[in-house]
Amino acid sequence: MPIQADAVPRKLADPFDFGGGHMNPDRAVDPGLVYDLDAKEYNKFFNCTFGLVDGCGSYQLNLNLPTIVIPDLKNQVTVWRTVTNVGPMDATYQTVVEAPAGVVVSVEPSVISFTADGSRSTTFRMTFTAKQRVQGGYTFGSLTWFDQSAHSVRIPIAVRTVIQDFIADTS
Template structure:
Protein backbone atom coordinates (compact mmCIF):
# COMPACT_ATOMS: atom_id res chain seq x y z
CA UNK A 1 0.00 0.00 0.00
CA UNK A 2 1.41 3.45 -0.88
CA UNK A 3 2.64 5.63 2.00
CA UNK A 4 0.25 8.45 2.95
CA UNK A 5 1.49 11.84 4.11
CA UNK A 6 0.14 13.12 7.41
CA UNK A 7 -2.09 16.17 7.40
CA UNK A 8 -5.32 17.32 5.86
CA UNK A 9 -6.18 16.61 3.15
CA UNK A 10 -4.58 13.18 2.92
CA UNK A 11 -2.26 12.69 -0.03
CA UNK A 12 0.30 10.24 -1.30
CA UNK A 13 3.66 10.86 0.31
CA UNK A 14 6.37 12.40 -1.85
CA UNK A 15 10.10 13.01 -1.30
CA UNK A 16 9.39 16.04 0.93
CA UNK A 17 7.31 13.78 3.23
CA UNK A 18 9.77 10.91 3.61
CA UNK A 19 12.35 10.78 6.37
CA UNK A 20 16.07 10.47 5.86
CA UNK A 21 16.04 6.70 6.38
CA UNK A 22 17.74 4.68 9.05
CA UNK A 23 20.99 6.04 10.42
CA UNK A 24 24.02 3.78 10.38
CA UNK A 25 26.42 5.19 13.03
CA UNK A 26 29.41 3.29 11.61
CA UNK A 27 28.93 4.85 8.18
CA UNK A 28 28.17 8.28 9.73
CA UNK A 29 31.66 8.53 11.27
CA UNK A 30 33.22 7.67 7.89
CA UNK A 31 31.19 9.57 5.26
CA UNK A 32 33.98 9.94 2.68
CA UNK A 33 32.82 13.37 1.46
CA UNK A 34 31.20 16.29 3.27
CA UNK A 35 29.69 19.62 2.20
CA UNK A 36 31.25 22.23 4.51
CA UNK A 37 29.42 25.49 5.18
CA UNK A 38 30.93 28.21 7.33
CA UNK A 39 28.64 29.90 9.91
CA UNK A 40 29.26 33.25 8.16
CA UNK A 41 27.76 31.81 4.98
CA UNK A 42 24.59 30.86 6.87
CA UNK A 43 24.37 34.40 8.27
CA UNK A 44 24.62 35.86 4.75
CA UNK A 45 21.98 33.39 3.59
CA UNK A 46 19.52 34.30 6.36
CA UNK A 47 20.05 38.04 5.85
CA UNK A 48 19.64 37.84 2.08
CA UNK A 49 16.35 39.33 0.82
CA UNK A 50 16.07 40.77 -2.69
CA UNK A 51 18.40 39.95 -5.57
CA UNK A 52 20.04 37.00 -3.83
CA UNK A 53 18.72 34.11 -5.91
CA UNK A 54 22.16 33.07 -7.18
CA UNK A 55 23.62 33.23 -3.68
CA UNK A 56 20.81 31.08 -2.26
CA UNK A 57 21.20 28.46 -5.00
CA UNK A 58 24.96 28.25 -4.42
CA UNK A 59 24.96 27.84 -0.64
CA UNK A 60 27.04 24.67 -0.19
CA UNK A 61 24.24 22.46 1.17
CA UNK A 62 24.09 18.67 0.68
CA UNK A 63 20.88 19.07 -1.34
CA UNK A 64 19.82 21.15 -4.32
CA UNK A 65 16.46 22.87 -4.68
CA UNK A 66 15.69 25.12 -7.63
CA UNK A 67 12.35 26.78 -6.86
CA UNK A 68 11.72 28.47 -10.24
CA UNK A 69 13.51 26.91 -13.22
CA UNK A 70 12.42 28.67 -16.43
CA UNK A 71 15.13 27.72 -18.92
CA UNK A 72 18.42 26.85 -17.27
CA UNK A 73 20.45 27.52 -14.17
CA UNK A 74 24.07 26.77 -13.26
CA UNK A 75 25.24 26.29 -9.69
CA UNK A 76 28.24 24.95 -7.78
CA UNK A 77 28.89 22.68 -4.85
CA UNK A 78 32.18 21.89 -3.11
CA UNK A 79 32.93 18.54 -1.50
CA UNK A 80 35.69 17.95 1.02
CA UNK A 81 37.35 14.56 1.27
CA UNK A 82 37.40 13.32 4.87
CA UNK A 83 38.09 9.72 3.86
CA UNK A 84 41.27 8.08 2.54
CA UNK A 85 43.80 10.57 1.12
CA UNK A 86 43.84 8.74 -2.23
CA UNK A 87 40.25 8.44 -3.42
CA UNK A 88 38.34 8.66 -6.68
CA UNK A 89 34.60 9.25 -6.85
CA UNK A 90 32.40 8.65 -9.88
CA UNK A 91 29.09 10.39 -10.39
CA UNK A 92 25.83 8.52 -10.81
CA UNK A 93 22.67 10.58 -11.11
CA UNK A 94 18.95 10.30 -11.64
CA UNK A 95 17.73 13.31 -13.55
CA UNK A 96 14.39 14.83 -12.49
CA UNK A 97 11.55 14.44 -15.02
CA UNK A 98 11.37 17.19 -17.70
CA UNK A 99 14.83 18.46 -16.72
CA UNK A 100 18.26 17.69 -18.18
CA UNK A 101 21.15 17.66 -15.70
CA UNK A 102 24.83 17.92 -16.56
CA UNK A 103 27.62 17.77 -13.98
CA UNK A 104 31.26 18.72 -14.56
CA UNK A 105 33.47 16.98 -13.70
CA UNK A 106 31.81 13.57 -13.49
CA UNK A 107 34.88 12.07 -11.76
CA UNK A 108 36.70 13.67 -8.84
CA UNK A 109 40.04 12.41 -7.57
CA UNK A 110 41.96 13.20 -4.42
CA UNK A 111 45.60 12.42 -3.71
CA UNK A 112 47.89 13.11 -0.77
CA UNK A 113 49.53 15.93 -2.71
CA UNK A 114 46.29 17.56 -3.97
CA UNK A 115 43.69 19.72 -2.30
CA UNK A 116 41.18 17.94 -0.07
CA UNK A 117 38.31 19.95 -1.63
CA UNK A 118 36.87 19.83 -5.14
CA UNK A 119 34.15 21.97 -6.73
CA UNK A 120 31.69 20.62 -9.27
CA UNK A 121 29.26 22.53 -11.48
CA UNK A 122 25.65 21.43 -12.01
CA UNK A 123 23.55 22.73 -14.90
CA UNK A 124 19.78 22.23 -15.06
CA UNK A 125 17.95 22.78 -18.36
CA UNK A 126 14.21 22.38 -18.88
CA UNK A 127 13.42 19.74 -21.47
CA UNK A 128 9.71 20.41 -21.47
CA UNK A 129 8.07 23.69 -20.54
CA UNK A 130 5.52 22.96 -17.84
CA UNK A 131 4.07 25.13 -15.08
CA UNK A 132 4.62 24.16 -11.48
CA UNK A 133 5.06 20.98 -9.53
CA UNK A 134 8.28 19.68 -8.04
CA UNK A 135 10.17 16.93 -9.81
CA UNK A 136 12.86 14.96 -8.01
CA UNK A 137 16.18 13.25 -8.68
CA UNK A 138 19.56 12.79 -7.07
CA UNK A 139 23.33 12.97 -7.51
CA UNK A 140 25.50 10.29 -5.95
CA UNK A 141 29.29 10.35 -5.65
CA UNK A 142 30.55 6.78 -5.27
CA UNK A 143 34.06 5.47 -4.71
CA UNK A 144 32.68 2.08 -5.85
CA UNK A 145 33.61 0.40 -2.56
CA UNK A 146 32.87 2.00 0.82
CA UNK A 147 31.40 5.46 0.23
CA UNK A 148 28.23 6.55 -1.50
CA UNK A 149 27.37 10.22 -0.95
CA UNK A 150 23.93 11.24 -2.29
CA UNK A 151 22.41 14.68 -2.55
CA UNK A 152 18.73 14.99 -3.46
CA UNK A 153 17.49 17.28 -6.23
CA UNK A 154 14.13 19.08 -6.16
CA UNK A 155 13.25 21.23 -9.17
CA UNK A 156 10.11 23.35 -9.69
CA UNK A 157 9.67 24.35 -13.33
CA UNK A 158 7.82 27.50 -14.36
CA UNK A 159 6.75 29.06 -17.66
CA UNK A 160 5.88 32.54 -16.39
CA UNK A 161 6.43 34.24 -13.03
CA UNK A 162 2.86 35.50 -12.86
CA UNK A 163 1.23 32.08 -13.29
CA UNK A 164 0.50 30.56 -9.90
CA UNK A 165 -0.11 26.96 -8.96
CA UNK A 166 -2.97 26.99 -6.44
CA UNK A 167 -3.18 23.27 -5.82
Protein backbone atom coordinates in the same frame (compact mmCIF):
# COMPACT_ATOMS: atom_id res chain seq x y z
CA MET B 1 -0.18 1.27 0.03
CA PRO B 2 1.55 4.53 -0.87
CA ILE B 3 2.71 6.69 2.02
CA GLN B 4 0.31 9.53 2.84
CA ALA B 5 1.57 12.94 3.94
CA ASP B 6 0.37 14.47 7.17
CA ALA B 7 -1.23 17.42 5.41
CA VAL B 8 -4.53 19.11 4.79
CA PRO B 9 -5.82 18.16 2.29
CA ARG B 10 -4.42 14.62 2.27
CA LYS B 11 -1.89 13.88 -0.44
CA LEU B 12 0.66 11.28 -1.42
CA ALA B 13 3.98 11.81 0.32
CA ASP B 14 6.93 13.06 -1.71
CA PRO B 15 10.58 13.61 -0.70
CA PHE B 16 9.62 16.86 1.05
CA ASP B 17 7.47 14.79 3.42
CA PHE B 18 9.62 11.85 4.39
CA GLY B 19 13.12 11.48 5.83
CA GLY B 20 16.32 10.08 4.42
CA GLY B 21 16.04 6.62 5.95
CA HIS B 22 17.68 4.81 8.82
CA MET B 23 21.05 6.03 10.03
CA ASN B 24 23.97 3.64 9.71
CA PRO B 25 26.45 4.64 12.48
CA ASP B 26 29.39 2.79 10.86
CA ARG B 27 28.95 4.70 7.60
CA ALA B 28 28.30 8.00 9.42
CA VAL B 29 31.75 7.77 11.05
CA ASP B 30 33.40 7.41 7.61
CA PRO B 31 31.25 9.33 5.08
CA GLY B 32 33.99 9.84 2.46
CA LEU B 33 32.77 13.27 1.29
CA VAL B 34 31.01 16.10 3.10
CA TYR B 35 29.36 19.33 1.97
CA ASP B 36 31.04 21.69 4.42
CA LEU B 37 29.51 25.02 5.45
CA ASP B 38 30.57 27.52 8.10
CA ALA B 39 28.58 29.89 10.31
CA LYS B 40 29.32 32.94 8.10
CA GLU B 41 27.56 31.26 5.19
CA TYR B 42 24.49 30.49 7.31
CA ASN B 43 24.39 34.13 8.50
CA LYS B 44 24.53 35.41 4.93
CA PHE B 45 21.78 32.96 3.93
CA PHE B 46 19.64 34.17 6.85
CA ASN B 47 20.15 37.81 5.86
CA CYS B 48 19.32 37.03 2.22
CA THR B 49 16.16 35.16 3.23
CA PHE B 50 14.85 38.21 5.07
CA GLY B 51 15.99 40.69 2.40
CA LEU B 52 18.52 42.36 4.68
CA VAL B 53 21.30 42.39 2.03
CA ASP B 54 21.41 42.89 -1.74
CA GLY B 55 22.81 40.57 -4.41
CA CYS B 56 21.31 37.33 -3.13
CA GLY B 57 19.77 36.02 -6.36
CA SER B 58 22.14 33.17 -7.11
CA TYR B 59 23.54 32.92 -3.59
CA GLN B 60 20.58 30.94 -2.27
CA LEU B 61 20.87 28.39 -5.09
CA ASN B 62 24.61 28.01 -4.47
CA LEU B 63 24.62 27.68 -0.69
CA ASN B 64 26.75 24.58 -0.13
CA LEU B 65 23.97 22.45 1.37
CA PRO B 66 23.77 18.68 0.75
CA THR B 67 20.61 19.16 -1.26
CA ILE B 68 19.65 21.08 -4.39
CA VAL B 69 16.29 22.82 -4.77
CA ILE B 70 15.46 24.84 -7.87
CA PRO B 71 12.03 26.42 -7.36
CA ASP B 72 11.68 28.14 -10.74
CA LEU B 73 13.44 26.45 -13.65
CA LYS B 74 12.38 28.23 -16.83
CA ASN B 75 15.17 27.31 -19.23
CA GLN B 76 18.54 26.58 -17.66
CA VAL B 77 20.13 27.05 -14.23
CA THR B 78 23.67 26.27 -13.09
CA VAL B 79 24.50 25.61 -9.44
CA TRP B 80 27.82 25.02 -7.73
CA ARG B 81 28.71 22.77 -4.80
CA THR B 82 31.97 21.98 -3.03
CA VAL B 83 32.77 18.61 -1.50
CA THR B 84 35.52 17.95 1.03
CA ASN B 85 37.23 14.58 1.20
CA VAL B 86 37.27 13.29 4.79
CA GLY B 87 38.02 9.72 3.75
CA PRO B 88 41.18 8.09 2.40
CA MET B 89 43.80 10.53 1.08
CA ASP B 90 43.90 8.92 -2.38
CA ALA B 91 40.34 8.60 -3.65
CA THR B 92 38.44 8.89 -6.92
CA TYR B 93 34.69 9.45 -7.03
CA GLN B 94 32.33 9.07 -9.97
CA THR B 95 28.88 10.53 -10.22
CA VAL B 96 25.50 8.98 -10.92
CA VAL B 97 22.58 11.32 -11.55
CA GLU B 98 18.91 10.43 -11.34
CA ALA B 99 17.45 13.42 -13.17
CA PRO B 100 14.06 14.79 -12.11
CA ALA B 101 11.32 14.13 -14.68
CA GLY B 102 11.37 16.65 -17.52
CA VAL B 103 14.87 17.93 -16.68
CA VAL B 104 18.27 17.25 -18.22
CA VAL B 105 21.10 17.34 -15.65
CA SER B 106 24.82 17.50 -16.37
CA VAL B 107 27.68 17.42 -13.83
CA GLU B 108 31.17 18.79 -14.52
CA PRO B 109 33.49 17.23 -13.66
CA SER B 110 31.77 13.86 -13.50
CA VAL B 111 34.86 12.29 -11.89
CA ILE B 112 36.79 13.88 -9.03
CA SER B 113 40.11 12.69 -7.62
CA PHE B 114 41.95 13.45 -4.41
CA THR B 115 45.62 12.75 -3.69
CA ALA B 116 47.73 12.94 -0.55
CA ASP B 117 49.59 16.03 -1.82
CA GLY B 118 46.55 17.74 -3.39
CA SER B 119 43.58 19.73 -2.14
CA ARG B 120 41.04 18.06 0.17
CA SER B 121 38.17 20.01 -1.49
CA THR B 122 36.87 20.36 -5.01
CA THR B 123 34.04 22.30 -6.60
CA PHE B 124 31.68 20.90 -9.23
CA ARG B 125 29.01 22.44 -11.43
CA MET B 126 25.53 21.08 -12.12
CA THR B 127 23.49 22.42 -15.03
CA PHE B 128 19.73 21.88 -15.10
CA THR B 129 17.87 22.32 -18.40
CA ALA B 130 14.09 22.12 -18.73
CA LYS B 131 13.24 19.73 -21.55
CA GLN B 132 9.49 20.03 -21.02
CA ARG B 133 8.12 23.56 -20.89
CA VAL B 134 5.29 23.00 -18.44
CA GLN B 135 3.99 24.75 -15.36
CA GLY B 136 4.18 22.09 -12.72
CA GLY B 137 4.89 20.89 -9.26
CA TYR B 138 8.19 19.61 -8.01
CA THR B 139 9.88 16.57 -9.51
CA PHE B 140 12.65 14.76 -7.68
CA GLY B 141 15.97 13.12 -8.37
CA SER B 142 19.39 12.68 -6.81
CA LEU B 143 23.13 13.02 -7.27
CA THR B 144 25.41 10.31 -5.89
CA TRP B 145 29.20 10.36 -5.66
CA PHE B 146 30.68 6.90 -5.21
CA ASP B 147 34.19 5.48 -5.03
CA GLN B 148 35.32 1.93 -5.65
CA SER B 149 35.15 1.01 -1.96
CA ALA B 150 32.45 1.66 0.62
CA HIS B 151 31.63 5.34 0.07
CA SER B 152 28.40 6.47 -1.54
CA VAL B 153 27.35 10.09 -0.92
CA ARG B 154 23.82 10.88 -2.13
CA ILE B 155 22.02 14.22 -2.08
CA PRO B 156 18.41 14.86 -3.13
CA ILE B 157 17.40 17.17 -5.98
CA ALA B 158 14.03 18.93 -6.26
CA VAL B 159 13.13 20.97 -9.35
CA ARG B 160 9.97 22.86 -10.23
CA THR B 161 9.63 23.92 -13.86
CA VAL B 162 7.72 27.11 -14.58
CA ILE B 163 6.58 28.96 -17.69
CA GLN B 164 5.52 32.21 -16.05
CA ASP B 165 6.19 33.55 -12.56
CA PHE B 166 2.62 34.65 -11.88
CA ILE B 167 0.97 31.25 -12.34
CA ALA B 168 0.35 29.76 -8.88
CA ASP B 169 1.43 26.23 -8.00
CA THR B 170 -1.64 24.47 -6.64
CA SER B 171 -0.10 21.07 -5.98
